[in-house]
Amino acid sequence: MSHAAQEGESHVGERHSGLAGEAFFTPGTSSFTEFLAAHRPGLLPTAPVLPAGTRMAPDRFPHGTTVLALTYRDGVLIAGDRRATMGNLIAQRDLEKVHPADDHTAVAFAGTVGLAVDMVRLYQVELTHFEKIEGTPMTLAGKATRLAAMIRENLAQAMQGLAVVPLLAGYDLTAPDGGRGRVFGFDAAGGLYEKDDFYAEGSGSPYARGALKKLYRPGLSRREAVLAALQALYDAADDDSATGGPDVNRRIFPVVCVITADGFERLPESETGELSHETVRQRTARPDGPQAAP
Numbered sequence: 001m002s003h004a005a006q007e008g009e010s011h012v013g014e015r016h017s018g019l020a021g022e023a024f025f026t027p028g029t030s031s032f033t034e035f036l037a038a039h040r041p042g043l044l045p046t047a048p049v050l051p052a053g054t055r056m057a058p059d060r061f062p063h064g065t066t067v068l069a070l071t072y073r074d075g076v077l078i079a080g081d082r083r084a085t086m087g088n089l090i091a092q093r094d095l096e097k098v099h100p101a102d103d104h105t106a107v108a109f110a111g112t113v114g115l116a117v118d119m120v121r122l123y124q125v126e127l128t129h130f131e132k133i134e135g136t137p138m139t140l141a142g143k144a145t146r147l148a149a150m151i152r153e154n155l156a157q158a159m160q161g162l163a164v165v166p167l168l169a170g171y172d173l174t175a176p177d178g179g180r181g182r183v184f185g186f187d188a189a190g191g192l193y194e195k196d197d198f199y200a201e202g203s204g205s206p207y208a209r210g211a212l213k214k215l216y217r218p219g220l221s222r223r224e225a226v227l228a229a230l231q232a233l234y235d236a237a238d239d240d241s242a243t244g245g246p247d248v249n250r251r252i253f254p255v256v257c258v259i260t261a262d263g264f265e266r267l268p269e270s271e272t273g274e275l276s277h278e279t280v281r282q283r284t285a286r287p288d289g290p291q292a293a294p
Contacts, residue, residue, distance in 0.1 A: 031126065031129075031130070031146070061113070061162065062095075062112075063242070064095055065083070065085075065205075065240070065242045065243050066081050066201070066203065066208055066233065066243045067079065067098065067202055068108075068201070068229060069108070069167055069183045069200075070228065070229065071181040071182070071198070072181070072222060072258075073220060073221055073222070073225075074222060075171045075180075075258060075261065076169045076171060076181025076183060076258070076259050077169075077226065077256065077257070077258050078098055078167065078169040078256075078259070079233065079254050079257070080108045080233075080254060081236070081237065081243050081245070081254050082095050082097070082252050082254060083095065083242065083243060085242045090244075093252055095113065097110070097255065098255045100124075100264040100266075101143065101168075102124070102137065102264075104140075104170055104173060104263055105143055105169070105170035105259070105264075106169050106170070106264055107120055107167070107168050109164060110165050110166075110201045111164040111165050111202075115164050116166070119150060119166070122150070123147060130146075144168055144194070147166060147168055147186070148186055149190065150190075151165070151187075152189060152190025153190075155190065163188045165201055166201075167184070167199065167201045168186075169182070169183050169184075169259060170259060171259045171260055171261060171263075181259065183195045183197075200212065202236075202242075203243065204233075204236030204239070204240035207239045208236040209232075211228075211231055211235040212232045214292035215290065215292065216228060223275070226267065226272075227278070230254060230256070230275055230276055231279055233254050234246070234279055246277075246279065248276070253273050254272060255272075256272050
């Protein structure tokens with residue numbers, strides 16, 4: 001019997017016996033990702049899926065765009081459009097690009113959808129595993145650093161055209177000023193950059209950031225922040241074919257979430273729908289969008 005078959009048989013035996021293997025009793029770090037890398041690397045979303053030197057055509061896998069985040073009076077808002085594309089085709093119209101990572105952190109993604117969804121799920125487990133092992137939640141800066149490390153582990157696949165570029169938003173309960181919203185951006189190589197006030201990622205991000213430059217101001221209310229985000233996504237959809245705007249006929253609206261001292265909250269469909277309709281009405285009256293506040 002081959003070594004691989006023996007190993008697989010032993011794993012099956014562990015599952016059926018209900019006994020944890022030796023790996024679970026080996027001293028190590030509190031990182032679940034590092035545990036998988038050492039003992040079950042094939043379960044990682046960063047495991048190679050293509051032969052070395054192979055580059056995947058951009059129209060073979062769904063890609064997601066556009067996501068953004070901005071701070072406001074009570075915390076931080078993170079939002080994303082719903083479209084996924086495969087080249088010039090619309091692969092999905094109702095993709096969920098924004099997900100809670102824990103009670104006070106959320107992650108949104110642009111890039112290869114399949115890898116991104118797996119990375120988000122692993123990241124959620126990573127934060128839960130750390131808290132259970134250490135007995136305390138990871139700091140917001142630590143969460144950003146861990147996500148950067150996971151992106152860096154995906155560098156080989158990113159060079160093959162399967163990049164995942166997330167956006168992280170969180171409410172920092174330990175901030176010296178009594179808690180505040182923070183936004184972190186990344187690059188495909190795992191570079192970590194904290195952003196002031198707002199940021200956007202994905203193919204429509206230049207247009208979304210341009211809109212937020214004129215609409216953002218410190219101390220926005222929740223409603224004002226949501227409208228600014230929707231206007232920014234509308235601008236992105238107006239100039240980027242891979243970004244989807246509010247689909248009024250199908251009742252598919254952007255995902256908008258807020259994180260405050262009370263935790264993560266996804267805005268209900270009724271609220272995003274009502275504000276999306278208001279955004280469309282404003283654009284009917286002024287197609288180039290609202291003017292910057294004086």
